[in-house]
Amino acid sequence: MTNLTPVIEVRDLTKRFGSMIALDAVSLTVPADSITGLLGRNGAGKTTLMHVLTGQDFPTSGEARVFGQPPAENASVLQHIAFIKESQKYPDDFKPLHVFRSAPWFFENWDADFADRLVDDFRLPLKRRIKKLSRGQLSAVGVIVGLASRAPLTFFDEPYLGLDAVARQIFYDRLLADYAEFPRTIVLSTHLIDEVANLLEHVIVIDQGRIVLDAPADELRGRAASIVGPKADIDAFVARRGLEVLHREELGGTASILADGIDEVVRADALNSGLQLTPVSLQQLVVRRTGGALAEASR
């Protein structure tokens, strides 16, 4: 399914800003030719991680390798990377047409026809100054650069702030179609987990600077489930199976749990015990994994 050599290899990567630890001894790998979701709450360290991986920032300690080499100030690595971030700044008085004029100088795989089609899809005004664009139109500029550059490694950091549902769907459709035709490694950071869940082949969840999940999406999809049944039965079942309970709710004599580590044996046991087992969405799993008490309170 994927090449053996990972495109991104990170070992014990720590990044401090003064006394604030943005990344705390992070280790992970991203396989080649995959769409990886980098998920986590605001301030979890997603953007910092991408800044280090794209050479925009320097690690405090530890190692980050992209295509086998440290990315910072490394032209032969950076040549393969497109980094689309929500907070991208543009020179004064630039218009989208200046962006689409200059980006091809830097991205050798640039497809001008594809860029033109995307401009039409997103109904982006080319001659309006970037400062005057709406938030959604500004996001569209980045999305178009990220797709049309066809860089072997493309990062999208919250690429669709302000894009409406139709525009987001266009982004997903174009991304998937182009990825199918030109396989490459894509890292997508987002809050809208349910929207992208079907796109992702690999999922990395980061919380407070630490990696809390790093697994193929297929594995995660079946891995967590909600189990409902009489309180006593549920307690016995959890103890018998040694399940990790991420969340628990009770109503009268009935208990409902959200458990991690579900496999075929557990599933069969639940059915035989008369318990009701339903798989949960990726978003629910991520929320329970990263939210703690706060996420529960807000639900």
Added chain:
Amino acid sequence: MTTVALAESSARIAGPRTPGAFARVWRVVRLHYANRMNSIAVPLIIAAFIVTVYLVVQTLIVSATGQNAESGQGDSPGLVYFLPYQVVFAVQAMNLTFAYALGLSSTRRDFSLGTWLMFLIQSAGFAVLFTALSYLEQWTSGWGLHAEIFHTVVYGTGSVGQRLLTFFAGILLFQCIGSVFGAAFVRWRAFGMYVLSAALVVLLLGAVALITFTDSWGAVGRWFVAVGPAGFSAWLLVPAAMFAVIGHLALRRATPKS
């Protein structure tokens, strides 16, 4: 997944080759000229405005006094107002284009070298233009008004080489001042600008104090006369180069902050 099945069925995307060192620097130069309004049109408009204002004033003086200003009144250093804009231009080139160039996966090193090359091109271009205008001014007797804007003792009225060098060094110096402030801002934000401003003030004040206390103003005056306009212009390239090196070093570990 269906996407994976599709992915397997088609050819892999080709890894782009890494362009040579000069190609990487040159695309940064092109980036600075991507929006020609900012890098070419605006400076030309500013220069044209300065010249127009001066010629109008000169016309008014001539018509009011009824005489041609032939004894030095026609001489104007007005073109120096072109220089502050070079500082602004350089700060902008450093600050906003830095974040964009890194967004396009340029290295800091390539960005810095490309930006300095752009300054050289920019200074050389305007030096050629102003030198050509200085000869035109000479041949048209100061645009028919005995006005002296480009052909003036302030910038020297020597050989073509001296004129080119003076305009080139003057514009380049101010771009270098702007860019070192821009680089300090990119690296250390406002704090960097404060420290740099303070350092420059201390340096200038120190030099003035040194000359005063050692009673050397006479020697300084003689030095100006001795080196002449061409020599002085050449000396301007020394602080320009110094600023360039400081700016380059400041950029080495700068990060595009949001």
